[in-house]
Amino acid sequence: MKKVGNHTSFSRILFFCLALSLSFSFASYAQDAAPAADAGQEAAASAGAGDPAKGKELFNSLCAACHKLDAKMTGPALRGVSEKHDREWLYKWVRNSSELIKSGDAAAVKLFAENNNQVMTAFPQLSNEDIDNILAYTSEPAPVVEKKTPGGEPVAQEGGASNNLILGALVLVLLVLIVMLVLVNTTLRKVAAANGVDVSKKGNTISFWQAYARNQFLVLVTSILLLLSGAYFLYGYLMQIGVDQGYEPIQPIHFSHKIHAGENGIDCKYCHSSARVSKTSGIPSLNVCMNCHKNISEFTGSKDSTYVEYSKEFYTAEIQKLYDAVGWDKSAQQYTGKTKPVKWVRIHNLPDFVYFNHSQHVSVAGVECQTCHGPVETFEIMKQNAPLTMGWCINCHRETNVKVEGNDYYKKIHDELAKKYGVQKLTAANMGGTECGKCHY
């Protein structure tokens, strides 16, 4: 009879816990769902009455290589440029600025000097209407800069905070549970004592362990099982020593392969160019980064793009780290000459006694980078995808056919070997790709 009562109290506790945890998680959802209010902008009527939408198109295709709306790039910032200069003058300037400068126009000469004597490309093909459109676009008011939340925490970290809350709640629930259980136990004992039941008394049967020890067959089987599984786990443990699959260290600059190779679709070998000709794929030197980042000084991907995991400010700060290292002064648009090399943490570490050549695999065999490095274009943080063990290498050599098409080196050897082995296609192993000396010297 008493048992029933206990049972109800236990389920009550469970329900309470559930309710508690639910309330926490609701709270966290509520935070996540806060609307990312975009400051809606009304197209302002401009003086030239051009079409800002068309203007934006033109601006992006013709002007954006050198100009930004709000920041100085190769050329000056263009927002509100129509207020600074006379419209007729602007037409002339855009169509052929150097002529204007030659003619000795004071404003033109001054502007030219202000921008490091960089000649602006002439656009004689633009009609007055086109230029009006562009100017209409440049005359749109700047978007209201989002006010930062008091903490200024990036989105991802807010998510982290709510996770912490859930964890905290769970711990609390567990604690409550334990307390309850202890309480129940004591209550039960008290009840038992009150009823005169001797809880500690045990029956006169032999214990489980004694029975087990008497059954020699069982003991033998279990010990063999134990030994085997022990050996299995030991082997597994030993085999993973020095294997760093999944190694994902924190790098000095948060470089996202997901953005570069994935979203922007930059070819791997654009940056890792030496993979084509050298044994190392090469960590790109910083001047390679600057090929693009001279112009891309801030992260402009929209916040709700699927590939963005951190905030705009976060990424822009990482680009700034690059500028600091390479010594690029963003505002003056020139190199300061003060450089500090970036100390990347090396992820793929082959031992010294192995010789691996990227060009053999990339240029000759035409192996995709992803074959060994995994879907790098989806990696926000670079990690070691393959185990890089010898077995892994050899396996691939055994399974992969040699790419012989269009390579005169292989022609004769391949034909003769194929005849010898009586196969159509030869694997790297057939060609001697599993001999010790091919990789160890």
Place this chain on the structure above:
Amino acid sequence: MASNKKYWQSVEELNENSSIVETLRNNEFVEEIPTDEFLGNEEAMSSSSTSRRDFLKYVGFSTAAASLAACEGPVIKSIPYVVQPEEIIPGVADYYATTIADGFDFANILIKTREGRPIKVENNRMPGSGISANARVYASVLSLYDSMRLKQPMVAGKPASWEEVDTRVKAGLAEAAASGGQVVLLTNTMASPSTDKLIAEFGAKYANFKHVVYDSVSSSEALDAYQAVYGERALANYDLSSADVIVAVGADFLGDWQGGGYDTGYAGKRIPKQGKMSKHIQMEANLTLSGSNADKRIPLTVTQQKHALVHLYNEVTGSSVSVPAVGEKYAAEVKKAAKQLKDAGSKGVVMTGLDDVNAQLLVIAINQALQSEAFKPEEARYTRKGDAKQVQALINDIKAGSVSALIMSGVNPVYTLPNGAEFKEALGKVKLSVAFSMKEDETAAHTTVAAAAPHYLESWGDVVITKGTYSVTQPTIRPLFDTRQLQDALLSWSGNSQSYYEYLKASSSEFFTGKSWNQLVHDGISVSENVPALTAGAADFGGAASALAGAKATGDFELVLYTKTGMGDGQQANNPWLQEFPDPITRASWDNYVTVAKADAEKLGLENYHVANGGLNGSYATLEVNGIKLEKVPVMIQPGQAVGTLGLSLGYGRTAAMKQEMQVGINAYPVYKNFNSFQSAKISKGNGDHEFACLQLQKTLMGRGDIVKETTLEIFNTKDASEWNEVPQVSLDHSEVASTSVDLWESFDRTVGHHFNLSIDLNACTGCGACVIACHSENNVPVVGKSEVRRSRDMHWLRIDRYYSSEETFAEDVELKENTSGLMNSISTFNAMEDPAENPQVAFQPVFCQHCNHAPCETVCPVAATSHGRQGQNHMAYNRCVGTRYCANNCPYKVRRFNWFLYNKNSEFDYHMNDDLGRMVLNPDVNVRSRGVMEKCSLCLQMTQATILKAKREGRPVAKDEFSTACSEACGSGALVFGDINNPEDTVTKLKEDDRMYHLLEHVGTQPNVFFQVKVRNT
């Protein structure tokens, strides 16, 4: 009977009542052990809360924690360039053409660089580059990374900046100009036209300016003779590829004679083609490389050599200068040689290395009379320019105090002058002394300014090695230290704001035509089409002959000073590769010694003997030359040494700016009086024995003609190959069959793909050892030091065995062995055969891993660390090797080397691999082996793989003779030829089919992929 003897331990015991004796009887220790000091402080002991048990707990815990923490892998950083130089791709080697001209060695070379650091020297095979690199040139890349280099300029022994140096020097020069004192520039032979021009411009400012050229090892007399006849201070060049009969009198032209580099032309003519090869007769005192390669070697004392030269002169020109006969033993031989020379006519040539103007004049006279095609005075060589008389005059001037400024570059007179000590003292009288030196050497340590000079791989320059060629030296690395080269300093001191590079570029147009500057720097050399003809002046040859005929022996020993192939003049003495390089003749490393003929050694009681651990010991001797005593000179008994002569090499015994291990040998420069390499000396036995580090103790082949197969040109031309290149027979089913037809294993089909073979032509190999150093630098072979070498633990992957005949010729050895029968007779004969003859024949045989198709090493490896590749190379997986050394024991060629210790980053082996700078020379494509691992020649697997990859990437088959190894690339004489025998076009394929081809130990059935060509002697 019981003994009543009592043994006293001390006098004190005689005193029965002595308290000391009583105390000692009871106490083990005379003084009480001061336990109180650490246990007496009761208070501290009791207040301490750490019990012994706790202590053990802490120790245990911290050990466990430390080992747990150690399980974590290290974090490795990769740091890319901020701005990557256009020409550098990490992982890809760049090559730069440059020229070495260090005053002793001259060669056009290529420098292999990786990630901007030079790691290897290779031959520049552009047309016009006549001198191929020798062992020292190959090793020079390591001298760049010498940790004992001068890292910044020093003024008065203190580190200073170049501004301070400039101020000090300019003040000194101004003072000299004002006082009218002499301003002297003392340099080595630079053979640099633009530097000469610059020096002339610099000197024009001073009324009393002199430029003195000083060669530490002088060829002054040869220069004097050439100057007397042809009017220019230079040396005649020789083209030995157009000589049929070569007679060399005391000239080691395969060694360092007049700058060396004659081996390419010589070796080409030594390989029998259409039944013809050149005949080489060598008359000399020390056994040299040239003498070892000669068809006929006549050991003569220096006086006899002079007389022999007059005999040659008489025979060829038909003069009749009266001259004594050349001893009893060799008079007929000299006569015969003279006859052969005359018969050869324009195909004959004579060379001499005697430091005697008359001898040098006679050689010119004989070659002129022969109208020798090989003698090329018009292609004047500028590899030596030193003037002994001017140097002597300068020393006198310095002593007299009339020199107020002395600028030195590339010389180390305190060490290399016979009166170096005097020079050091006299330096104090010079107000301004500047030494441009890479190291704070003996001289630089005593000058006012020690100007840190760059290595030649960090400098610009130009060199005219022979007339008609113009070579460029270009830097291959940014200067490692705060250094400045002489030319830059001279420009700045003469108020010229140009850098030497600009100056060189501007002035170079005067010296070459037909190329752009960039093309010149790319090629490294420019050759002008027409060399102006030369008119010979008159000289008193008859008078020279009479004077030479009058030479008389003094009665003492005749000491012949020479330079060793490894050490040269000693400027690279701190180079561990060169120290460990075994001398090609004596096979001893880490030493110099006096070489003595066996007959003389017996008279003097000097001996060489082997000790139980396999080391060679030799007596010490005391040498006395002109009153100067050299004590404790180790004695090496040298077969072939002319009786009555001694040999001693220069270049050793340096101590300044040297690592402790490298300070070996005896400095012989103090007895190099008047820069004459021939001195009369007294020798006597000293006390004690010297321990040599000699790599080869067996001297003879014991008549085993199948190891080094050889024959005479006559037999080669007239008889079938099966007679002089017999295939060994083995017994199969009780009948004799050719060993090549028997096979214990299934053969692997190697007809598809590449199959590498290496051919070694014993006729072309001069034993120079350039390949040994090239192998070191390509394969990261460690240096182990003298005591390890003495224990036969040397690591050379490539050794060049040297054998002497125990009879007059090797053929007689074979005959003797075959005719020996009976137990007692055999024992005594074989005992006698261990000793080489007085004037033996010499054979060199390079031996390295033979890459057997049926390798005995592979079958015994318990862990399959050594296995066979289908391309013919025997692979060695170091990471798999557990060091059982079974393979080395089972190798019939003894070519495997075991790492007894960790040779890198180990202060016990303080050579280049122990400092950061020295490790920069390591080849990143080859593993650095660790302790307990077996290693050996891989046939430069990394190079063949790189060649294959290059072809694959370019999508083409590998071209003819495209494959090479470090040794075959380094071989200037063409003795080592590497290639793919599955490519019918490769040279090695034809060589494999040659009649002269044989394998080493063919009867063992190992079927090596390395083969030899029978040595043919033109006797």
